[in-house]
Amino acid sequence: MAQQGDGVRRAPLSRERVLRAGVALADEVGIAAVSMRRLAQELGVVPMALYKHVANKDELLDGMVDVVIGEFEPPDPDLDWKAAVRRRVLSARRAVLRHPWARQAIESRTRRTPAVLGYMDAVAGTFRAGGFSADLTHHVMHALGNRIWGFSPELFDEPRGAESPAPSPEEQQAREAEFAQRYPHVLEIAVAATQGDLSGVGGGCDEQFEFEFALDLLLDGVDRLREQGWTSRAARSAVAPG
Amino acid sequence: MAQQGDGVRRAPLSRERVLRAGVALADEVGIAAVSMRRLAQELGVVPMALYKHVANKDELLDGMVDVVIGEFEPPDPDLDWKAAVRRRVLSARRAVLRHPWARQAIESRTRRTPAVLGYMDAVAGTFRAGGFSADLTHHVMHALGNRIWGFSPELFDEPRGAESPAPSPEEQQAREAEFAQRYPHVLEIAVAATQGDLSGVGGGCDEQFEFEFALDLLLDGVDRLREQGWTSRAARSAVAPG
DNA sequence: ACCTGAACACCGTTCAAGT
DNA sequence: ACCTGAACACCGTTCAAGT
Secondary structure (H helix, E strand, C coil), rough: EEEEEEECCCCCCHHHHHHHHHHHHHHHHHHHHHHHHHHHHCCCCCCHHCCCCCCCCCHHHCCCCCCCCCCCCCCHHHHHHHHHHHHHHHHHHHHHHCCCCCCHHHHHHHCCCCCHHHHHHHHHHHHHCCCCHHHHHHHHHHHHHHHHHHHCCCCCCCCCCCCCCCCCCHHHHHHHHHHHCCCHHHHHHHHHCCCCCCCCCCCCCHHHHHHHHHHHHHHHHHHHHCCCCCCHHHHHHHCCCC | CCCCCCCCCCCCCCCCHHHHHHHHHHHHHHHHHHHHHHHCCCCCCCHHHHCCCCHHHHHHHHHHHHHHHHHCCCCCCCCCCHHHHHHHHHHHHHHHHHCCCCHHHHHHHCCCHHHHHHHHHHHHHHHHHHHCHHHHHHHHHHHHHHHHCCCCCCCCCCCCCCCCCCHHHHHHHHHHHHHHHHHHHHHHHHHHHHCCCCCCCCCCCHHHHHHHHHHHHHHHHHHHHCCCCCCCHHHHHHCCCC
């Protein structure tokens, strides 16, 4: 039964629809709760039916990342290389922030799909057009690392959703005193980051500022190398001549 | 039966032993194959027994990362800040390379254990001792990101273990031609990276060189900021005055 | 009081039996 | 030829029943 009974979900399955449903489900319940079975249920379909559109769960996740990449906006082609890279990466960032699971999915995927390669090619092409050698472009891409996807790793804890039942004020104070003694420098930079508001260590720092700080540091750094005609051959032989 | 029958595994369980066994198992079979049940079996113990030493699987993984952090070697205290950070990070890199699963485990963990905080405190302390303000130190740590753990993200495919049955030479050539047309810049930088040896795109690049390139780029960049007396307040008001 | 086997509520994926 | 229910070989974790 329920074969043609409920009549609500009649749109035929397709890879596109499976992937979009995967993205929507991950947006709603988090990536950890996305399973083949749960996704099938969401689509009103038997789990096995998904296997006609994706080979396995890995391919599903790859495809979901591709959907996010599809949301990246290409920058105005008239921009100079630095502005173009900035815009492209900040557009990627907006997409990744819209899909909180995407960061972890991108980090754990190793498969390079056409969408992934296409994006990397566009970024590399921007550097090449800006006068970077293929050699330097390669190293620059490595230096940017996952920042080309618009995110940098979480250094500190994610803000916690009150999992422990709120310690008493005096216990809280004792804990902070111990923290200050054991990790004085971490405390210090957390204070510097939040101008004194310590609601959860590391909780209140301006991630967007950090991202752009690091991005510009890297772009300015490689710009300088480009101007100097840096090559990896010269860099290697400077360390180990011969 | 087997309660006292086999006599081989009699060392009493402890958190230490559980974590070390977890590390050894992950080294052997990969992190994906590490399950509570499998680990218990490896220790000659019923799965439930592990729960006396770790609260759950998340805590097991956190503990395993802590074991790896325990292998980091603190640098000679007489080194200047840049050399000290370099040594520390490169020591972390050696440990992470010894445990290939550690990279992914560190990326996916969000819990900040005492071991994690202790290491971050040491790195932050090195910058502070080198004349960096707490403010700049904070931004520098963010810019380094996961590179303080000794790894940078994989940009290209991991070398694949012949999963497809080796295409025919002409098919291989057709595939390469299509790749060259669709992703010319990716191809170009792959060629530049490997000096023409393209056994698997992106396969043969010198990751250690890339890592040190990016590390030095960042350290030199922040050194310049330190000399200039950079502050985030000034940087912010340069963008949006007032 | 301690320990643990069985059970619960899931997984991804295969495959044989049905139409 | 197509489709799919049941099954396989797993998970992490709970809990009640046993000693």
